[in-house]
Amino acid sequence: MGLTICLSFLLALALTRAAVIVPGATWTDTSGNVIQAHGGGFLKVDSTYYWFGEDKAHNSGLFRAVSCYSSTDMTTWTRHNDALTPVASTTISTSDIVERPKVIFNRATAEYVMWFHSDSSNYGAAQVGVATSRTPCGPYTFKSSFRPLGAESRDMGIYQDDDAAGTSYLLYASDNNQNFKVSRLDANYYNVTTQIAVIPGSTLESPGIIKRNGVYHLFASHTTGWNPNPNKVLTANSLSGPWSSESDIAPPATRTYFSQNTYNMLINSNLAIYMGDRWRPALLGSSRYVWYPLSWSSGRPQIVPADVWTLNLEAGTYTAATGTTYEAENGVLSGPARSLSSSSFSGGVAIGYLGNGGSLTINNVQGIGAAQWVSLYYANGDSTWRNTTVSVLVDQPNTGGGGVVLSVPVKLTLRSGTNSITFSANQANYAADLDKIIVYTAT
Numbered sequence: 027m028g029l030t031i032c033l034s035f036l037l038a039l040a041l042t043r044a045a046v047i048v049p050g051a052t053w054t055d056t057s058g059n060v061i062q063a064h065g066g067g068f069l070k071v072d073s074t075y076y077w078f079g080e081d082k083a084h085n086s087g088l089f090r091a092v093s094c095y096s097s098t099d100m101t102t103w104t105r106h107n108d109a110l111t112p113v114a115s116t117t118i119s120t121s122d123i124v125e126r127p128k129v130i131f132n133r134a135t136a137e138y139v140m141w142f143h144s145d146s147s148n149y150g151a152a153q154v155g156v157a158t159s160r161t162p163c164g165p166y167t168f169k170s171s172f173r174p175l176g177a178e179s180r181d182m183g184i185y186q187d188d189d190a191a192g193t194s195y196l197l198y199a200s201d202n203n204q205n206f207k208v209s210r211l212d213a214n215y216y217n218v219t220t221q222i223a224v225i226p227g228s229t230l231e232s233p234g235i236i237k238r239n240g241v242y243h244l245f246a247s248h249t250t251g252w253n254p255n256p257n258k259v260l261t262a263n264s265l266s267g268p269w270s271s272e273s274d275i276a277p278p279a280t281r282t283y284f285s286q287n288t289y290n291m292l293i294n295s296n297l298a299i300y301m302g303d304r305w306r307p308a309l310l311g312s313s314r315y316v317w318y319p320l321s322w323s324s325g326r327p328q329i330v331p332a333d334v335w336t337l338n339l340e341a342g343t344y345t346a347a348t349g350t351t352y353e354a355e356n357g358v359l360s361g362p363a364r365s366l367s368s369s370s371f372s373g374g375v376a377i378g379y380l381g382n383g384g385s386l387t388i389n390n391v392q393g394i395g396a397a398q399w400v401s402l403y404y405a406n407g408d409s410t411w412r413n414t415t416v417s418v419l420v421d422q423p424n425t426g427g428g429g430v431v432l433s434v435p436v437k438l439t440l441r442s443g444t445n446s447i448t449f450s451a452n453q454a455n456y457a458a459d460l461d462k463i464i465v466y467t468a469t
């Protein structure tokens with residue numbers, strides 16, 4: 027009897043615990059599988075959010091599936107049937123490219139319409155594709171691929187305005203990715219009818235639009251392939267422009283915290299979310315999702331680089347978790363490990379020469395006796411990816427040199443009370459330089 031009460035109490039705790047968003051971690055669905063929804067797009071139907079994206083589990087750019095996940099909290103995701111799968115002898119066969127799926131609902135026709143970047147394997151076709159369904163997850167029926175108004179379209183997005191008709195627009199990198207264009211869709215969302223804006227020579231791609239307090243905010247990256255760049259925001263009072271000059275949404279040296287925009291979601295006038303991909307071209311299916319709150323407190327939107335955060339959709343708020351910081355320079359060094367100085371490191375110091383015989387142990391780390399998130403703040407002096415062994419292997423995307431500090435999350439099971447964490451012991455390759463760690467109690 028006592029045991030039953032105890033168990034159900036624990037179960038209730040587990041069910042009510044707020045799920046956390048951890049940018050750059052491996053995200054799993056409710057079945058425990060890694061979420062495969064890269065270049066994603068989102069759609070809200072009543073109180074359910076749907077996430078469509080590229081399934082890259084086969085680690086290739088070629089088309090296998092547009093996946094469909096649903097959630098009511100934007101954090102816990104359940105996978106459904108694939109929304110779109112290859113159709114032999116069409117432009118969406120298994121030798122073609124289908125990227126950046128975006129779905130909108132047509133209220134007049136009661137149809138879900140998916141638009142995507144439809145291309146040949148060498149990206150020479152430069153088309154958009156359209157598919158339709160009567161249900162959010164489909165399966166969708168492929169209609170056609172085409173060049174909008176006869177011009178090239180590569181990394182694209184779709185924006186549905188908040189007018190009564192739900193007028194919608196294709197946002198796309200055109201003319202060999204030089205000119206960025208906005209074109210209006212027809213009433214059934216099957217085609218574009220009119221180009222309403224062009225931002226010439228802007229080399230913008232992978233766009234999303236948020237309309238906040240009547241102002242359109244266009245978020246987009248520049249064109250550097252799979253490598254990240256400083257993503258930008260432009261504003262306008264009308265989709266036809268004039269569009270403002272570009273401004274940064276994150277410190278440019280971080281290259282948008284090593285991510286590329288894929289979608290931008292307005293929750294309410296106080297809360298919006300930046301959603302990006304941290305591409306890993308050598309292992310595409312291990313590319314990660316990087317979502318951050320956006321803050322307008324300085325006027326133009328800025329990413330809030332929270333390592334661990336929660337979203338309260340009912341209240342329309344987010345909370346960045348707070349953690350305990352342990353500076354690397356307060357740890358115990360061994361082998362060739364030594365201090366490095368730079369004003370970009372917290373306290374001006376990080377520990378370098380980790381790996382290849384060098385290691386660092388941080389003592390007296392307080393744990394809660396459960397798996398908990400720890401963020402490693404690191405930098406490396408060149409443009410390589412590094413690994414560091416903690417109790418698990420942690421990928422460290424290249425920071426590009428110049429003292430840029432990024433953070434990567436790792437989930438560690440720490441003892442309740444005091445722990446010692448050793449970095450890079452018995453590691454044959456060089457790890458990145460470690461600036462500090464932040465230990466979160468969020469699990």
Ligand SMILES: *[C@@H]1O[C@H](CO)[C@@H](O)[C@H](O)[C@H]1NC(C)=O
Pocket residue numbers: 170172175216217218219
């Ligand atoms: C889209 O509209 C153009 C005319 O603006 C037409 O030439 C083209 O065939 C249409 N494409 C599709 C797929 O309906």
Ligand SMILES: *[C@@H]1O[C@H](CO)[C@@H](O)[C@H](O)[C@H]1NC(C)=O
Pocket residue numbers: 411412413419421455
């Ligand atoms: C880091 O680990 C990954 C496996 O997760 C491996 O593919 C990669 O080659 C490693 N990189 C280095 C520099 O050792």
